[in-house]
Amino acid sequence: MKLAARSGGSAALALSFFALVATLVPLGVGADLQLLARMASGVLWVAAVLAALLSLDRLFQGDFEDGSLDMIALAPLPLELTALAKIAAHWLSTGLPLTLLSPLLALLFNLPGAASAILLVSLLIGTPAVSAIGAIGASLTLSLKRGGLILPLIILPLLSPAVIFGAGAVSGVLDGTPANGALGLLAAFAVAAVLLSPFAAAASVRLNLSS
């Protein structure tokens, strides 16, 4: 599974993309620090989700193309566990680095320290859900040649709660309300996503393998 992390090892790519989107936004909306601080949580959450999407379509595809996915499916290890491992690998190679980079970008967006800490926590809790739901999308579009185009259309609406709760926690802190509620909801969403998605992903891998 380390191999999976390394072969899909686009962490640097995802990080650059994340930082680039975050750089383009001030260029688009202007350098008003007040405004940027308000927008920071939303922009960074959306950028993080998009950056995580970049490498998702490769999650199963490489193994599918060279046939090793057939071997993995035949192996004694249940496919659900393999899917869970894939999700973990994807999170370690994108979600976690993105989370760790976020305080730096938050600094550029003039986000106060306390809010920045909450952003870090919300990304830490929420990005596993992105990887998990993304894995469902990746496995559904597995046999498509241009699955990368359909993948975002399928999973972005499903991911909207993560963005709402994640960014909402940070805006709440800016407005002086505690972030516990939003973070709790985000955590519940992430736990449900991580627990259920390996089954959905494994089922859709199976249907793409059987022909």
Place this chain on the structure above:
Amino acid sequence: MNVLFRYANPHEFMRLSGAVLPFIAISTALCFAIGLYLGFSVPPDYQQGTTVTLMFIHVPADVVAELAYGAIAVCSLLSLVWRHPLADIAARAAAPLGALFTALAIITGALWGKPMWGTYWVWDARLTSFLLLLFLYLGYMALWNAMEDETRAARACSILALIGLADIPIIKFSVDWWNTLHQGESIMSGKIATVYLAPLLIMMLGYALLFLTLWMVRIRTAVLERRARTLMREAAS
């Protein structure tokens, strides 16, 4: 269950739906005629004025847009568990209709919002969740169209539909949590006068029947298409 399976047989379905379809179509037209007549003759609301008539076009579209997703989810479950081809066809046929009713709900809602809220679009909870519902429908349809192998596409789409079903309440809840401006629901709570309720219910029935009519026509077309393709393949070989 046995009854269900009997009518899930494509031949039986074609026979039955062919017999029932004209009646459903006629009652759709009747409901629309009565509902629209009543809807246009209601007294103006003390707050909303004559725009209250839009409610009779907008609210039923909302309801049917959500019902359509339920129909897809039920068909998907039938398709996944019993692998029934007619359930696949039905699910696939319902998706564009659901998207259409969702778009209709959004558009009529925007037209209503202009005189009421002074703007076509506000990022209010229900509008936003309907926009997300529209994207769910579009993603579902895109996946259907992208996969060439039909049985494979059917199973992938069934999985997607069921995941969507699990996620929709969460999306709705999160969007509600995020922002609420839309007026609360007022039918069940008895806050609506009978003079408005009657046309509303008739229009809801009309919309539901319209959906049923169009859905049946689409399923019938798909079944016939499939038969034609089989015949062509047999003729070619």
